[in-house]
Amino acid sequence: MSDTRFDILAMGDAMVDVIAPASEEFLAEHKLPRGSMQLLSPEAADKLYDAMGVAEEHSGGSAANTMAGVAAMGGKVAFIGQVADDQFGRIFRHDLHALGVHFDTPPIPGPPPTGRCLILVTPDGQRTMNTAPGASHELVASQLDPQLIRDSAVLYLEGYLFGPEKPRAAMMEAIDIAHGANRKVAFTLSESVCIAERRDPFIDMIQGGGVDLLFCNGEEARVLTGAPSAEAAMAQLGDHVPLMVVTDGPNGAMAATSGETVRIDAAPVDKVVDTTGAGDLFAAGFLFAHCRGAGLEKSLQTGAIAAAEVISHYGARPEADLKELISV
Template identity: 55%
Template sequence: MTQPRLNVLAIGDAIVDVISSTEDDFLTAEGLMKGSMRLIDAEEATRLYSHMGQARETSGGSAANTTAGIAAMGGRAGFVGQVATDQLGEIFAHDIRALGVEYETRPIDVEDPTGRCLILVTPDGQRTMNTFAGASHCLTVEALDEAQIADAAILYLEAYLWVPDRPRAAMLRAIEVAKAAGRKVALTLSDIACIDKRRDSFLDLIRGDGLDLLFANEAEIKALSGEGDFDAALAAFAEKVPLVVVTCSEKGAVAVERGRRVSVPAQRVDKVVDTTGAGDLFAAGFLCGQAEGRPLEDSLRIGSLCAAEIIAHFGARPEADLKALVA
């Protein structure tokens, strides 16, 4: 097996994040559940955006955030995600490449514009996400560069993109290519809403030995397993997936690798400003640690360090020098 050119190649939504501070009363008035993620259509995206306060707009998407974090730590990352031939699509492509991420997916001329996520952040740092997927859900098998997939040590998949049929078909093909090349496949569960819609499909992937690494938070692992107890939920997958990694907010993170369980505490943060992207950057740090051959405990600590950096400011992209922090 040849040495991979990329540490990680991720497939996920290519969207632009629009982040705004707000009060709990605004969420109540809009009928929004704090901390939730919902999919919206173009009309609702326009309506809600008109009601939001001053916002900060950056290129984003869960898996894209992870690749940006990997690149910030000096890792070799690539991203696959679909944008439209519009201004936001050009902004997304320019930004992610400028961060040092390999991005080769061609824009397409479709009715749906490039996707965007309207993120409302309350004073306690919780984020409520309203996502219009747009062109990102138009990703097809034909958009894949199979040589690029085979040249990545880890194929990292985002559950948000597993829900619609066409992107899921592309991901299934990408898994076949990665496995044939002797590479590893990782999945992040992303959100409970994704599990509600595709639980059986996720379980089939796990039963079929399609995964080498599963990322989740505490609520997601419980939802996927159907277990109300955390330890029981973790045990449900510990024997089926070689490496399971679960973040537990202020309680830290846990990993189980072939029966061996390791826990690390959360990194101390003076003030939680915005939890957007915490899980994405945790995954970036953990994957970088694994790519460097570090012990499991070190990889968890690096992930926790990256997550702590993200929640201390607005947005899902690091502002501090992650490479220096890790060093």
């Protein structure tokens, strides 16, 4: 949009990912939910961190990863998220700025510390996430910059952050500001384990017209709606969400709007190394193409290419030059 400063502004957890390989035995020993996500206290996170093997540290957070991907494609993006004034907080800020993402949310003194996500990756590339949200769940509406929201064509919200009362209130305020400025609101459900305790607020927001574009995978769509299939869930939500995008891992993805449904195959990848960030980068590719006026099929294909790149290596941020891989 010509009257905006940014293509996309995201709100989400401001996290540092700590990624290490792990055996199935390690997951069983520590009672970790394989392939899923659990919340940890800072103390429990410290204990698991001490038990992990050699790790890589990357600035992360679902929506922040998506903005990093869009920036790598040449998009103009910004991020709102809460960090503490500590080492991880400074790492997070530095990394976003280095990637070209506008980020100026003031840090809080702490405690709690900046959030961490301890990610264990098994030999098949599956990731098990153990999240200590820390300061990220201290985001409040007073930290919002209304003009930044008005200056962005799309407001992108992360489901992980929608549970706690304070950041949820901030998100609802941001939705009102965005829609008041005739901007679009996109939302990602983030993780099926988050949905059960947040289902009613999610449904209320969606049925209230808060979401213009909904991202989820098939399991999340079924859990949210109780429908027997992703297709049935899309039909059920179609009256409330103008555009819905559902991913299905190696089976590809589909998008539906105004009675039109488009399906694509997954992009090829030589070897799946780490599925961390696959959904985040899919959203990045889709949003980047969509903001440039691409149709559903092209937007889905761009998302699939970005997702294929990120699962070919450790970490949830792209390593290859995405500008060379996509054509939008």
